[in-house]
Amino acid sequence: MLSVGFGGQELGDAVVDMLLGDVEPSGRAPTTVGARYEHFGAYPNYPGENSVVRYGEGLFTGHRFHDAIGLEPAVPFGYGLSYTSFDIGEPRAVAAAATGATVTVAVDVRNTGARTGSEVVQLYVEPVDPAVQRPLRELKAFRKVTLAPGAVETVTLDLEPRAFAYFDVGDPDWAELQAGLPVPADGAGRHRSEAGWYVDPGDYRLVVGRSSRDIVAEITVTLEGDAVRLPS
Numbered sequence: 001m002l003s004v005g006f007g008g009q010e011l012g013d014a015v016v017d018m019l020l021g022d023v024e025p026s027g028r029a030p031t032t033v034g035a036r037y038e039h040f041g042a043y044p045n046y047p048g049e050n051s052v053v054r055y056g057e058g059l060f061t062g063h064r065f066h067d068a069i070g071l072e073p074a075v076p077f078g079y080g081l082s083y084t085s086f087d088i089g090e091p092r093a094v095a096a097a098a099t100g101a102t103v104t105v106a107v108d109v110r111n112t113g114a115r116t117g118s119e120v121v122q123l124y125v126e127p128v129d130p131a132v133q134r135p136l137r138e139l140k141a142f143r144k145v146t147l148a149p150g151a152v153e154t155v156t157l158d159l160e161p162r163a164f165a166y167f168d169v170g171d172p173d174w175a176e177l178q179a180g181l182p183v184p185a186d187g188a189g190r191h192r193s194e195a196g197w198y199v200d201p202g203d204y205r206l207v208v209g210r211s212s213r214d215i216v217a218e219i220t221v222t223l224e225g226d227a228v229r230l231p232s
Helices: 008-019 063-069 174-179
Strands: 086-088 105-113 119-128 136-149 152-159 166-168 195-199 202-209 215-223 228-230
Touching: 086 119, 105 119, 105 136, 105 202, 105 215, 119 152, 136 152
Parallel strands: none
Antiparallel strands: 086 105, 105 152, 119 136, 119 202, 166 195, 195 228, 202 215
16 A cells, blocks of 8 residues: 555555546646746745845746746646546637626537546636736636546636736826826826726737646637726
């Protein structure tokens, strides 16, 4: 019997079952593992100095950092293995894409292998031309599907308005400061007076993949209408 800590005999039995192929290893990596110690957004800031650590990576943690500067990780976010193979088809947006509305995406998944197994369909959102600095892509929906050999299932994934939103800290003093400037500055439309979660109109790529780096297909939707402020 394989001896494994933090779970005793039951965990050991589970590991043996996976190694022997009796159980499908259908889990997915919940984080990004860098190829080098330096390949993490926190590297320039940790462990800090004078007992102070600066959280300078901001939004760019995990795969967001690797994606932003084109680093290839050792283990991508969302990565996983299977004892069978799958084909993921082209995604289809099956709902109207008005700003502030829910967008539903459908994609067909087929088990192309010789045994039953599970696939995790992951849906990432990429703002094409964001008004503020945002990560390249972020996971916004996923679904696990278990299929027999040759079986096909249409997976639907809902993107609520928050999936397209970002938090704007607000700039209530912008108008007053602008009025006192000897030379007016551009960009007044990006200085909201009220902080909150906002959805901007524009194009968004909806990217289907098996991980943050194993991209299968994508579709672009256009959110129309004025920017929408969501409830906190």
